[in-house]
Amino acid sequence: MKWRKSLYDIIEVADEQNTLSKLYDWMMMIVIVVSIIPLAVRNANELTQMLDFVTVIIFIIDYILRLLTADLKLKKGKKSFAEYPFTPMAVIDLVSILPSVTLLNSSLKLLRLFRLFRTFRVFRVFKVIRYSKSINIIINVFKKQREALLVVGGLAIGYIVISALIMFNVESATFPSFFDAVYWATVSLTTVGYGDIYAVSTIGKVITMLSSVFGIAIVALPAGIVTAGYMEEINKDESL
Amino acid sequence: MKWRKSLYDIIEVADEQNTLSKLYDWMMMIVIVVSIIPLAVRNANELTQMLDFVTVIIFIIDYILRLLTADLKLKKGKKSFAEYPFTPMAVIDLVSILPSVTLLNSSLKLLRLFRLFRTFRVFRVFKVIRYSKSINIIINVFKKQREALLVVGGLAIGYIVISALIMFNVESATFPSFFDAVYWATVSLTTVGYGDIYAVSTIGKVITMLSSVFGIAIVALPAGIVTAGYMEEINKDESL
Amino acid sequence: MKWRKSLYDIIEVADEQNTLSKLYDWMMMIVIVVSIIPLAVRNANELTQMLDFVTVIIFIIDYILRLLTADLKLKKGKKSFAEYPFTPMAVIDLVSILPSVTLLNSSLKLLRLFRLFRTFRVFRVFKVIRYSKSINIIINVFKKQREALLVVGGLAIGYIVISALIMFNVESATFPSFFDAVYWATVSLTTVGYGDIYAVSTIGKVITMLSSVFGIAIVALPAGIVTAGYMEEINKDESL
Amino acid sequence: MKWRKSLYDIIEVADEQNTLSKLYDWMMMIVIVVSIIPLAVRNANELTQMLDFVTVIIFIIDYILRLLTADLKLKKGKKSFAEYPFTPMAVIDLVSILPSVTLLNSSLKLLRLFRLFRTFRVFRVFKVIRYSKSINIIINVFKKQREALLVVGGLAIGYIVISALIMFNVESATFPSFFDAVYWATVSLTTVGYGDIYAVSTIGKVITMLSSVFGIAIVALPAGIVTAGYMEEINKDESL
Numbered sequence: 001m002k003w004r005k006s007l008y009d010i011i012e013v014a015d016e017q018n019t020l021s022k023l024y025d026w027m028m029m030i031v032i033v034v035s036i037i038p039l040a041v042r043n044a045n046e047l048t049q050m051l052d053f054v055t056v057i058i059f060i061i062d063y064i065l066r067l068l069t070a071d072l073k074l075k076k077g078k079k080s081f082a083e084y085p086f087t088p089m090a091v092i093d094l095v096s097i098l099p100s101v102t103l104l105n106s107s108l109k110l111l112r113l114f115r116l117f118r119t120f121r122v123f124r125v126f127k128v129i130r131y132s133k134s135i136n137i138i139i140n141v142f143k144k145q146r147e148a149l150l151v152v153g154g155l156a157i158g159y160i161v162i163s164a165l166i167m168f169n170v171e172s173a174t175f176p177s178f179f180d181a182v183y184w185a186t187v188s189l190t191t192v193g194y195g196d197i198y199a200v201s202t203i204g205k206v207i208t209m210l211s212s213v214f215g216i217a218i219v220a221l222p223a224g225i226v227t228a229g230y231m232e233e234i235n236k237d238e239s240l
Numbered sequence: 241m242k243w244r245k246s247l248y249d250i251i252e253v254a255d256e257q258n259t260l261s262k263l264y265d266w267m268m269m270i271v272i273v274v275s276i277i278p279l280a281v282r283n284a285n286e287l288t289q290m291l292d293f294v295t296v297i298i299f300i301i302d303y304i305l306r307l308l309t310a311d312l313k314l315k316k317g318k319k320s321f322a323e324y325p326f327t328p329m330a331v332i333d334l335v336s337i338l339p340s341v342t343l344l345n346s347s348l349k350l351l352r353l354f355r356l357f358r359t360f361r362v363f364r365v366f367k368v369i370r371y372s373k374s375i376n377i378i379i380n381v382f383k384k385q386r387e388a389l390l391v392v393g394g395l396a397i398g399y400i401v402i403s404a405l406i407m408f409n410v411e412s413a414t415f416p417s418f419f420d421a422v423y424w425a426t427v428s429l430t431t432v433g434y435g436d437i438y439a440v441s442t443i444g445k446v447i448t449m450l451s452s453v454f455g456i457a458i459v460a461l462p463a464g465i466v467t468a469g470y471m472e473e474i475n476k477d478e479s480l
Numbered sequence: 481m482k483w484r485k486s487l488y489d490i491i492e493v494a495d496e497q498n499t500l501s502k503l504y505d506w507m508m509m510i511v512i513v514v515s516i517i518p519l520a521v522r523n524a525n526e527l528t529q530m531l532d533f534v535t536v537i538i539f540i541i542d543y544i545l546r547l548l549t550a551d552l553k554l555k556k557g558k559k560s561f562a563e564y565p566f567t568p569m570a571v572i573d574l575v576s577i578l579p580s581v582t583l584l585n586s587s588l589k590l591l592r593l594f595r596l597f598r599t600f601r602v603f604r605v606f607k608v609i610r611y612s613k614s615i616n617i618i619i620n621v622f623k624k625q626r627e628a629l630l631v632v633g634g635l636a637i638g639y640i641v642i643s644a645l646i647m648f649n650v651e652s653a654t655f656p657s658f659f660d661a662v663y664w665a666t667v668s669l670t671t672v673g674y675g676d677i678y679a680v681s682t683i684g685k686v687i688t689m690l691s692s693v694f695g696i697a698i699v700a701l702p703a704g705i706v707t708a709g710y711m712e713e714i715n716k717d718e719s720l
Numbered sequence: 721m722k723w724r725k726s727l728y729d730i731i732e733v734a735d736e737q738n739t740l741s742k743l744y745d746w747m748m749m750i751v752i753v754v755s756i757i758p759l760a761v762r763n764a765n766e767l768t769q770m771l772d773f774v775t776v777i778i779f780i781i782d783y784i785l786r787l788l789t790a791d792l793k794l795k796k797g798k799k800s801f802a803e804y805p806f807t808p809m810a811v812i813d814l815v816s817i818l819p820s821v822t823l824l825n826s827s828l829k830l831l832r833l834f835r836l837f838r839t840f841r842v843f844r845v846f847k848v849i850r851y852s853k854s855i856n857i858i859i860n861v862f863k864k865q866r867e868a869l870l871v872v873g874g875l876a877i878g879y880i881v882i883s884a885l886i887m888f889n890v891e892s893a894t895f896p897s898f899f900d901a902v903y904w905a906t907v908s909l910t911t912v913g914y915g916d917i918y919a920v921s922t923i924g925k926v927i928t929m930l931s932s933v934f935g936i937a938i939v940a941l942p943a944g945i946v947t948a949g950y951m952e953e954i955n956k957d958e959s960l
Binding site: 148151152155161164165168169172177178188191192193194195198200202205208209212213215216217219220221223224225227228231232 | 276279280281282378381382389393396419422423426427430431432433434435436459462463465466467468469470471474
Binding site for chain 3: 756759760761762858861862873876899902903906907910911912913914915916939942943945946947948949950951954
């Protein structure tokens with residue numbers, strides 16, 4: 001029991017005094033960054049396969065160690081070991097390991113699904129959240145203003161659906177599917193405007209103009225909410 | 241009289257204790273969302289026609305029920321029944337029903353106008369406003385800062401007209417009609433920039449640069465106004 | 481002397497009680513808007529020529545009336561009549577009249593310069609500033625934060641020049657002239673991004689990425705300054 | 721020793737009373753601006769070579785004078801003369817001089833590297849920072865909010881890497897190299913959207929939409945942080 005407590009302190013507790021804990025955190029950070037490298041290379045070579053192999057082994061060990069100390073984390077006795085794999089972070093951990101495991105087996109029948117699995121492997125990046133502190137300040141702003149941002153998000157989605165619906169029905173030639181209209185509306189609202197799809201009819205252009213002008217308001221809202229939230233957080237810090 | 245009072249409580253009053261009222265609101269929310277589905281499909285099939293038929297019937301019943309209880313809403317006695325159909329929300333309700341009614345009749349002579357009517361049907365989406373609460377917070381910010389936002393809107397329109405006028409007269413080849421120049425100015429001001437139309441002459445490019453830089457100020461203004469408005473609303477909430 | 485005082489009250493003083501003054505202001509507003517219509521039509525026809533003729537006549541009368549009451553405005557005695565034509569608003573007035581006067585003479589030798597003159601005619605739009613009140617609120621924000629906005633403007637220009645210089649020297653093939661590089665930098669900084677000109681080399685793309693990321697900061701600054709200025713103006717209004 | 725003190729006062733100390741110091745600052749400002757002109761011209765002609773020659777001579781004299789008074793600046797005795805060339809500003813000064821010196825020698829073997837060196841010459845622009853005051857206000861905002869902005873920068877880079885990784889693995893045809901995917905992600909996040917590279921597959925477009933919407937939050941954050949920082953600086957100024 002005692003070694004499990006020490007282990008738990010190292011891998012889970014963020015204790016500045018514990019040198020081993022800090023060392024473990026930094027090692028994991030580096031392993032995560034290294035584990036991403038093979039994803040950025042098209043043709044797997046010996047080096048990327050090796051990096052993949054080593055990092056996945058470390059991730060598996062990390063996963064097992066976390067599972068072994070699950071009762072110390074969740075404080076629900078033996079039930080913790082059954083519950084832990086379903087906590088959000090454990091699911092991310094598992095999903096980030098799984099595709100590489102299938103890669104290691106190199107089973108032929110999974111070859112086609114392989115590409116999609118590879119994209120899931122990218123989720124391993126989110127592990128960084130666990131090992132970073134300063135991001136918490138920003139997260140707090142988003143947490144406090146969650147409701148307002150959800151409303152704005154809802155407004156934006158509603159706006160995208162409405163303008164997509166109008167465009168889809170007004171300009172059939174430009175937008176072969178409703179999905180194309182939604183894609184156009186999103187790219188226009190966010191003012192990205194690649195230019196791969198755009199209205200050509202007069203009515204379509206009028207709607208484009210209304211949409212882009214209205215879009216500024218939708219963009220100004222989250223900026224305003226985030227600013228207000230951030231200023232509150234700063235003032236709170238200073239009054240303490 | 242009594243059943244009309246209960247009916248009014250169900251369809252119009254937002255009473256958290258009244259289970260039937262809440263049930264009605266949620267049912268209408270679902271019906272509105274379902275009613276939009278046929279608009280997102282190009283070729284009408286049996287399912288979309290059925291969805292259209294059912295949702296329109298419910299909208300008609302809803303419209304009649306609201307008309308029957310108009311005197312309880314407007315509190316102007318019998319005059320209310322004549323006035324109600326001209327209130328903004330009643331007009332939106334009617335406009336959202338009308339095109340589908342003509343669809344149900346499937347009159348051949350309206351076939352050409354049919355497409356334009358279909359786009360009007362999209363207005364039914366705005367019914368959501370009636371059945372949502374949290375949006376009111378955002379609406380309040382826009383209401384309070386309405387005047388300032390109107391000024392900015394006026395500035396933006398003035399700016400669009402001016403730069404469109406200059407461009408239209410300077411670069412005739414690129415902008416065949418004044419409408420094209422207005423379209424270009426709007427897409428440039430909002431920084432969407434599809435790239436389907438842009439200045440090619442040196443003078444045109446100079447104006448483009450001035451326009452886009454000036455455009456940032458026009459975009460910064462609504463952001464500032466919304467932020468200031470939102471911070472006021474938050475502070476008011478906290479001081480209560 | 482008395483009729484000149486009354487005239488001055490009508491055309492210059494913004495007196496809510498003076499019905500004639502208000503009438504004059506509204507008439508001028510309409511005349512200005514009407515005078516722009518011929519600018520938005522490619523081929524001059526009888527109607528546009530008539531509109532041009534009538535509005536220019538009114539502008540000339542307005543200019544003469546203002547010149548006649550210059551001593552009441554500038555309060556410098558007879559010197560006012562010589563000084564008035566050089567005040568900014570008088571120059572705008574004159575510039576907006578001049579091109580149409582040359583048009584009325586239809587002198588053949590000015591035919592080539594005609595196009596450039598036409599664009600100057602657009603300046604007549606700025607006359608609106610004289611006849612609008614609510615815009616003053618926004619103008620105040622810009623006046624108070626003028627210095628900060630000038631610094632940001634200077635930073636933006638400096639940034640544009642620097643990235644244009646780098647691009648011009650690194651990617652000669654894409655940017656034939658330094659002007660093209662400045663145009664590209666401006667369109668990229670303001671996140672318009674038409675896509676008519678963009679870097680194709682690896683070094684060019686790296687600079688594009690640095691530029692666009694850095695550009696966000698340059699865009700965030702005026703937004704922040706305007707927001708801060710607007711909030712101050714609001715708080716001042718409330719404390720009064 | 722005395723003449724070195726006077727020299728130091730002229731070239732380094734920002735003393736409003738010292739006319740010679742102000743004159744020197746203004747002269748250097750003009751020389752810096754003039755020195756950039758040859759960079760904006762493709763084919764070197766006699767004028768640009770002359771401008772290059774004269775400005776570089778002045779920069780070399782300026783560099784030597786600063787080196788001679790290094791002990792007065794760093795206050796570390798004779799060690800100052802060895803340390804000074806490694807201070808950030810001295811490095812910028814030297815880097816901005818070096819390429820032109822090699823140009824003056826016109827050594828043939830450096831001809832190929834010449835282009836890259838030329839881009840380094842652009843760094844001379846940063847000398848302006850030394851001779852400008854009002855920029856300090858903006859710099860202060862960035863200094864105070866440095867940590868928050870670094871976190872946002874980190875988030876943005878993380879976001880760019882993640883979406884680039886997903887895109888690179890999902891849509892191989894559109895993104896031949898990982899660098900292309902990173903370029904696409906950056907141009908999309910900053911809402912520039914040239915349209916030279918964009919997703920064509922359905923999954924790719926879905927990720928594009930998520931990316932651009934999420935990108936608004938990433939853009940809203942620095943705007944919020946800068947606004948909050950700027951308002952603090954203003955309030956501090958007023959309470960003094």
